[in-house]
Amino acid sequence: MGGGIEAAQNLKAQGRLGSVVVVSLGTNGPIADGERYVKQTQELLSLLGTERRIFWVNVYAPHLSWHPNNEYIRKMAAENKNVTVIDWYGLVSKHPEWLSGDGVHPNDAGAEQYARLVHDAVAEALAK
Numbered sequence: 010m011g012g013g014i015e016a017a018q019n020l021k022a023q024g025r026l027g028s029v030v031v032v033s034l035g036t037n038g039p040i041a042d043g044e045r046y047v048k049q050t051q052e053l054l055s056l057l058g059t060e061r062r063i064f065w066v067n068v069y070a071p072h073l074s075w076h077p078n079n080e081y082i083r084k085m086a087a088e089n090k091n092v093t094v095i096d097w098y099g100l101v102s103k104h105p106e107w108l109s110g111d112g113v114h115p116n117d118a119g120a121e122q123y124a125r126l127v128h129d130a131v132a133e134a135l136a137k
Contacts, residue, residue, distance in 0.1 A: 010040055010049035017056050029135070030057055031095075031127055033066040036113055040078050051087065059091055064131050066095045069102060070113045095130040097123060 013034045020026040032053070040046045057063055065086060067079045079098055086092040099106055100122065107119030115123050 010034060010046055010053060014049060014053050014056060017053060020058065026057075026061075028060070028112060029064070029131060031064045031066065031131065033127075036068045036070050036073075036078075040081055050081075054085070054089060054092075060087075061091060062135070063089070063092045064095050064127070064134070065092055066127060067098045069098045069108075071102075074110060093130070093134055095127055100126055120121045 013032060017026060017030070034040065038046075040050055054063070067082050067084050070078075083095055088093045098102070101119065104119070104122070105112070107115055107122055109116045109119075
């Protein structure tokens with residue numbers, strides 16, 4: 010979360026933080042466990058504001074202890090009308106061949122599918 014806050018602050022300071030923001034954080038550590046992570050998530054949402062469309066990509070890491078991140082992302086999106094969840098978990102769980110040997114990070118084919126999923130989800134939501 011801390012890296013996401015810093016990236017958003019830098020983009021905002023440069024005048025490059027757009028009206029549509031894709032957030033893809035959560036596989037490398039917990040965001041749902043512990044007060045620090047909840048505060049950081051709220052800080053990021055506050056920084057991005059309620060006028061931006063935020064697309065938050067959920068994670069695929071079922072064997073890691075912080076897998077509950079997806080439940081937290083889903084709950085956070087339900088509480089923030091400008092946040093839409095992009096379901097990477099739902100797609101990649103059916104395609105383990107898209108993952109590298111660690112079972113978390115996408116390989117080349119997975120990266121292509123990840124990018125396509127994000128693009129299509131954002132395009133579909135913005136077309137409505």
